Structure formats: structure tokens, C-alpha cells
Amino acid sequence: MRLMRLPDFSRLFLSGLTLGLAASAAGQSIDRVYQQYCATCHGDDLQGGMGTSLVDDEWAYGGTDADIARVIREGLPLKGMPAFGEQLDDEQVRAMVIYIREQQEQARLEGVRERVKPTDGVVTTEAHKFKLEPVVEADDKTFWSLDFMPDGAIIATEQAGHLWLIREGKLTEIKGIPEVRYRGQGGLLEVALHPDYEKNGWIYLSYSDDRFRGVSFTAVVRGRIEDGRWTDQETIFQVPRKQMFATAHHFGSRFVFKDGYLFFGVGERGHGELAQDLSRPNGKIFRLWDDGRVPDDNPFVDREDAIPAIWSYGHRNPQGLDLNPATGELWESEHGPRGGDELNLIEPGKNYGWPVITYGMNYNGTPITDQTAKPGMEQPITHWTPSIAVCGIDFYEGDPFPRWKGNLFVGGLVSEELQRVVIDGHEVVEREIILKDQGRVRDVASGPDGYLYVILNHKSPAVGSIYRLVPAE
Numbered sequence: 001m002r003l004m005r006l007p008d009f010s011r012l013f014l015s016g017l018t019l020g021l022a023a024s025a026a027g028q029s030i031d032r033v034y035q036q037y038c039a040t041c042h043g044d045d046l047q048g049g050m051g052t053s054l055v056d057d058e059w060a061y062g063g064t065d066a067d068i069a070r071v072i073r074e075g076l077p078l079k080g081m082p083a084f085g086e087q088l089d090d091e092q093v094r095a096m097v098i099y100i101r102e103q104q105e106q107a108r109l110e111g112v113r114e115r116v117k118p119t120d121g122v123v124t125t126e127a128h129k130f131k132l133e134p135v136v137e138a139d140d141k142t143f144w145s146l147d148f149m150p151d152g153a154i155i156a157t158e159q160a161g162h163l164w165l166i167r168e169g170k171l172t173e174i175k176g177i178p179e180v181r182y183r184g185q186g187g188l189l190e191v192a193l194h195p196d197y198e199k200n201g202w203i204y205l206s207y208s209d210d211r212f213r214g215v216s217f218t219a220v221v222r223g224r225i226e227d228g229r230w231t232d233q234e235t236i237f238q239v240p241r242k243q244m245f246a247t248a249h250h251f252g253s254r255f256v257f258k259d260g261y262l263f264f265g266v267g268e269r270g271h272g273e274l275a276q277d278l279s280r281p282n283g284k285i286f287r288l289w290d291d292g293r294v295p296d297d298n299p300f301v302d303r304e305d306a307i308p309a310i311w312s313y314g315h316r317n318p319q320g321l322d323l324n325p326a327t328g329e330l331w332e333s334e335h336g337p338r339g340g341d342e343l344n345l346i347e348p349g350k351n352y353g354w355p356v357i358t359y360g361m362n363y364n365g366t367p368i369t370d371q372t373a374k375p376g377m378e379q380p381i382t383h384w385t386p387s388i389a390v391c392g393i394d395f396y397e398g399d400p401f402p403r404w405k406g407n408l409f410v411g412g413l414v415s416e417e418l419q420r421v422v423i424d425g426h427e428v429v430e431r432e433i434i435l436k437d438q439g440r441v442r443d444v445a446s447g448p449d450g451y452l453y454v455i456l457n458h459k460s461p462a463v464g465s466i467y468r469l470v471p472a473e
């Protein structure tokens, strides 16, 4: 049995005194608050001691966020768990719950790593066995997005500002695309073929606009490829200089085409409050005609103060966008801060809440808000806390993996994982990690051959790669 170190402050809590420690907790990172107030009883790694383990997913007093928050606030006087309602305000209690969830997930992942480790190159998952087959591997590149050409080639963006055609593992550059501002999360981002590409030849690109140097915003163009060069370029979306920022993060963006429309998301560029401002393009999902015109039935076309291209708002950083083939609905994945990565069902005119409500906290462990819901703001279909840094998403439609049909595949950057998410209506009924620690999963897409393609990027040494999952039954 582990001996408990009982420091002065906890003796004081236990005897009912409070000492006015609230002031000293305010503004501190939650990791430090944990070490200061909780570690003596629950252990440095939350593994337990005099108090129970907080990472074994066994909750004697209820396992919902609200249950855990209540125990922290009110304590369990008869069991020797002090109340912290005086020391920690609601936002800090919320941050502590997120912190406990993070640590719990870390402990759980040890088991996951073991389970999805390939044996003889084969990964065994619940519904299918598969092998990872390399399509291309390239040094010093970070691939961002890919799409499939009718002739069997793959077209892929490299974040540094290069567009590539890939045939039989060989890269050919398409020259003449716009200059991009390659800084932080910016650069050349999404690429997609128009659904009628074989008739009209249009290819769409999104990127961080470098027209004005020093400041940038997400822009969208379309163009054609002729004799290996980018030509016929048309601007679909760009903002004036006064709406640009010097920040290098939260650009979005992915494309979805539907019924002649183009949908794409743009991040809030590090200015969360502007995601709520309909007169600014930050933190929005837009709907345009595929030639860039604004549809006259967009939700805010009649409001003088609103940008008419807006379809939905209150987004932090949309990273994945796909149509559910069964329903035609638009689904989106979005980066939360620390915790609170979201999967959203996107509907016109709706407010998705950032930064007023969120399931996450600041990266330094200080709280943003304790509000996770509010009238007039949409709840995510699900959220990932801790964050996996969600990225590209894809509803699988192919035949080679029949038991995956209709499932949503979600890439994770920081977590280096690919998740299979089973959706029933508007509910997530199952989540399975099917790939882990093989690289940052930037994009995932069903190929015309029915295989699932993933972009896997490694940081150091920097290697960009595209792999496909093929059945190994």
C-alpha cells in the first residue's frame, strides 16, 4: 500500500478551512492546478494513491462530465475527498474534467497501440484486415490533399506550394499555380476535380493567398491543366487586403461539390471572436456556385451586414468536409483547441458556437469557457477530447471493404491515427482506431478502385507519403 503524503493544505481542506487559495489557482495551467491540489491523493499520473485512479475509466460516482465536475466541486466528505468549489471556479472545474479525460485517453491508447500493430504487414481490425500499400513516398514534402484523375493518376498538393501529378510512384510538377504563403499552417491546401471534370476540365485549389505578402487569407481558384501547365485560371473566392491577417494558422479548408454548388470552410485565422461576426469571413463555411457566383438563396443574402456567401458560422478551423452519400448531408470536422475537436452536421444559417461554447480549453491548460452548450448554437455530433487534431474525412463507399460501407473515416494529425466512425442517423454509435503511429493523417479519400487512400506525413525527417489500404482477408 502506498503511503500518503499529507501536505499542510490538504489537512486544512479536510478540517473544513479554505484559506482563500482561489486567487492562486486563477490563470494557472490546469496541469499545475492538478499537481498542486490533486496529485498528493490521486498520484502524479492520476494512477491513484489514497484517492482512486482517475484514468481506469471506473467511476464510482458517475462517469459523465457533469458527475466528475460535481465530485470536484462538492467533494465526497465522507470518503476524504475535499470540495474544491471554493478554490476552482466553473471554468477551472471544466478544464480539470478535460484534463482527466486527456490522461484517461493516454492510458487507453497504450492498449490500442498494441492492438493495431501490424503483424506480417497486416493490420487486424474489428471488421476487416488490411495491408498498407505505398503509392508514393517523397522526401522533404508535406502532402495536404489528393484527388483522382480519370486516367488513373493522382493529383496532390504539397503544402510548400507545389501541385503534383503522381503516376506509378513518380511525381510530375504542374507549374504555373498561384504563389502561396507557406508559413505555419498556410500554403497550398485543397485540390479537387469538378464532378464534370471530363467535360469541363476544371480543377479547384485552395491556398493561403500571397498577393500582399506579410498578410494572408484563404483563397480559392479553379484552372485547367494543359500540356502539364496550369492555365485558364479563374478566381472563385478571395478577400480584400484589409480582411487579411499576419497570423499563420487556421485557414481551413476542403471542398465539396453538390448540385452545381461549391462548399468550403475557412478557419478563424486565430481571431475566434470574428467567427461570430457575419460581416467577416473568418470561421465560416461558404456556399458559392461552382463558378464563384453567390446563390441568391443563401441564408444571409438579405442581411446588409453579412457576407452573402456564408452558409454557416461559428467555426474554429474546418479541416474535413464530405457529403454523406446516403443522405446528401454535409458533414464537417473541425479542430478544437486543447480538447473539443468536432464532427458537425452542417446546415444553412446555423451557428456552431466557437468561441462561445466549446468542449476544449486553451493549449496552455487555462480555460476558455465552461460553456459547452447554449440556445441558438449547434452541438457537435460528437467531439474528440482530448483532441486528435482531426483532419480530412471520408464516407467510405467502395466495395473491397463491404463492412465499412457508409462508415466515416477520420484522420488525426497529432494523434497519428485513422478512425472508423460508425454513424446511425445523426449519432455516432462506434469509434475504432484502425491506424496508429504511422504518420500524421492529413487526408483520407475513397479511390475509384474502392480502396481507401491516406496521406501520411512524417515530421523529422520530413517525408510525405500516400498509401492505400487494401484488403488482406
Ligand code: HEC
Pocket (backbone or CB within 6 Å): 010, 034, 037, 038, 039, 040, 041, 042, 050, 051, 052, 054, 058, 059, 060, 061, 062, 068, 071, 072, 076, 079, 080, 081, 082, 084, 096
Ligand atoms: C485529500 C485527498 C484528496 C484530494 C486532495 C483530492 N481527492 Fe479526489 N478523491 C479522494 C478520495 C478519497 C476519493 C474517493 C475514493 C473512494 O471512492 O473511496 C476521491 C474521489 C474523486 C473522484 C471520483 C472518482 C470516482 O470513482 O467516481 C474524482 C473525479 C476526484 N476525486 C477528483 C479529484 C480532483 C480533480 C482533485 C483535485 C482538484 C482531487 N480529487 C483531490 C481524495 C482526494
